[in-house]
Amino acid sequence: MLFKRPNSQFWWYRFTAPDGTTIRQSAKTDDKRKAQELADKHKAQLWDQIKLGHKPQFVWEDAVVKWINESQKRSLNDDVVMFRYLDPFLSGKPLNSITREVVETIIADKLDHATPGRANRVTALIRAVLRKAEREWGWIDKAPAIRRLKEDNKRIRWITRQEAERLCAELPAHLAAMVRFSLATGLRESNVTGLEWNQIDLQRKVCWIHPDQAKAKKAIGIPLNADAIAVIRQQIGQHDRYVFTFKGNPVLKAGGNAWKKALQRASIDSFRWHDLRHTWASWHVQAGTPLNVLQELGGWSDYSMVLRYAHLAPEHLAEYANRIAESAHFAHTKLEDIKKPVAFAS
Template sequence: MALDDITSDVIADLLAARMAEPKVKKNRRADDNRTTSRSTAEKMLALVRSILRAAHSWEWIDRVPAIQLQENGKPKEDYRWLTRPEAERLYDELADHLRAPYLFALATGWREQNVLRLEWSRVDVARRVAWIPAPHAKGKRAIGAPLNDQAMKVLEMQKGKNKDWVFPNEEGQPYTRGNNHGFKAAQRRAKIQPLRWHDLRHTWASWHVMAGTSLRALMELGGWRSYQSVLRYSHLSPEHLALDAARLPTLGSGAKTVQAMK
């Protein structure tokens, strides 16, 4: 099936067909007539959604059809973000070499490899900006990012460690992964729910929206090419709708209305 032909209806039919299939289980009894569970079927849908999102990021399709995953009958949020107390506890438990890139990721929202492979040649300390070259950006389009106070403090900490790489390892090369066993062990010690390194980007975006950053500004700061990509964070800051909510006039000021509202 062509990507353009995959619609929400097609996906709904796919889910129904998968759930109608016999449950796959080793040593299944002949009289076991159970069918595939919704959670199992949704694992397939999650893969389909990932493929469609990738196709959208490569501009192969104009939009991604809605795929509503559920858990126990409730909509499932597809990302995880840290509260500030959680972020501080995790920082305290991280190995020393992970602390600087961790803080930089929370300050910029950059993806894992963009942080770990940052070169000094792409940092302008005087102007407080840094760049991600097009070949290293997810959308294959160069991204320029302003650096806030937190990011600048991290760069100051890393100054002089290596002439090429901002976050070098002991051999003078960039670290391969941030989302490693040490990162996961630190989460357990900090007593927080599991998260991936990429969830630091979601944390950065969530904190921005809750601080009042508009979705349009967030889209530019994060290097997203689609407004749809930042709508997932809109529920975190309903305050921006306050002026619109106030447009409705107050219901009558007559004596009967006032009395009824008491």
């Protein structure tokens, strides 16, 4: 039965399901024919589910909505951006029809304009959603196996202090402040954009990241140096809750279009917002900060992550490098002596 509610432009439908339940739902359309088709389809699906034991068929959008509603990730905004990219490929597709072949078309498209690492981030999200649909929601019988591309181990990307100053000069004031704070603390983008005043103690010159905000799920205490303190003092009075804002609102994504345009004007290539953290670590190592101290400052749980920066400060190896120069005989031998023929005893 189709009907319209007062003050509603959409048709509604009502019917009794095979188990006796009354179904009453909006068709979300003002086209009566389409509304009837939707009602008939819904009724047929319920018959298959109740009488034949068939699972309800969910589409990609259903999974996206459930994922967003249930997610507690600090990087949820990144997921939303990737969901928008995936929409033309997966919109309207039943979850059980998203096969490895479908994902391969997405990988091919992504590789046309991005690195294997970026493609892996997108496929990792697809994999996570489909596995949840299989193992937790019970929406599909089996999630497809999705391959992971091999990523090149590229060198650490960091910039000099002169380049950092040049970049800040090209950025809007709110982003420049966030860059300076990132370079002073090494905090990740989400920790800077979500930083609240109740996480800062200016008297003790520290701030802290809660376990649910940290990548390693462990609380991090951050000592604030003079540069960080100066940036924070400039933000006082701008917002009651958040430290960094723009026009009275928290900044959801720092590395957006304004960031990219500033990089172009500053003539800095291949530099992501996350590379500010690499830059902070590189400056520390070059200034002589021990790697074990850097690990604690940066909140890394794995020491191997810190070893990536060790090559930037080889000075501590000088003593060992000189040992062979001091002990080897040829270190004190003149060049003309080396050229003389050697006389062997008969």
